[in-house]
Each structure stands twice: as structure tokens, then as C-alpha cells.
Amino acid sequence: MPPRRRGVSGYRGVRVRPSGTYSAEIRLGGVRLGLGTFDTAQDAARAYDAAAWRLRRSRWDMSLTDVATRERAQELAPPPRLITDEDRRENWRRECRLSLAEMDEEAMALWRQRFPQDIINEE
Helix, strand or coil, X not given: CCCCCCCCCCCCXXXXXXXXXXXXXXXXXXXXXXXXXXXXXXXHHHHHHHHHHHCCCCHHHCCCCCCCCHHHHHHHCCCCCCCCHHHXXXXXXXXXXXXXXXXXXXXXXXXXHHCHHHHHHHC
């Protein structure tokens, strides 16, 4: 059997974010389930292990050895909020709308600087 895949973080299901935090995710039937963002790789790995226990995965799928039972997994990490592909798309849409609003504000500020007479006439 090939060895388990582990990323740069050293733990299965854990990725390093550009911000320096760690995100954990697990796959379920071709769908990625986001488990959250954590300050340390160990916390993210613990969340992954807790989710793996809940999904009745084998011990071979675990990253840490301190999660010995399903009950211990429940204690260490609460049930995660499932982040679906639709959630990601909606977040992307919000970010696009926000960036457009920011560009509008910048354009209006530039307009006020270049054409103060228009502002005076409008008032």
C-alpha cells in the first residue's frame, strides 16, 4: 500500500494558507468539506482526525495518534460547519461585489479631487 499523502504541513488534509494559518478539509464522495482555519497545523490535523472518526474512516487515515476513540474526537473538535462548493461560489461573488464597491469609492474620491466645481454645483 502506498504511503499516505501529506502536504507541506506534514499532516493529511491540512494546507498552509498564504496568511500563515492552516486550513483543514476532508473529502466525502468527491465533495470537499472545509473544516475551518486554525493557528497551528496540529489543531488543523486534530480537526481532520475528528472528522475522519465521524465519517468512520480507518485509523490509517488519521494524522495524529492522540485521538484514540470517536468520543475523544468529539471532545477535541466540535462538528464542523460544512463548506460546500456553492458556499465558495457565493463567497467569490461577495468578494467581487465588494471590490467593485471599493473601486467606485476610489473613482468618486478621484473625481472630487479633479473636479471640485462639480461637487460645489451639486450642493
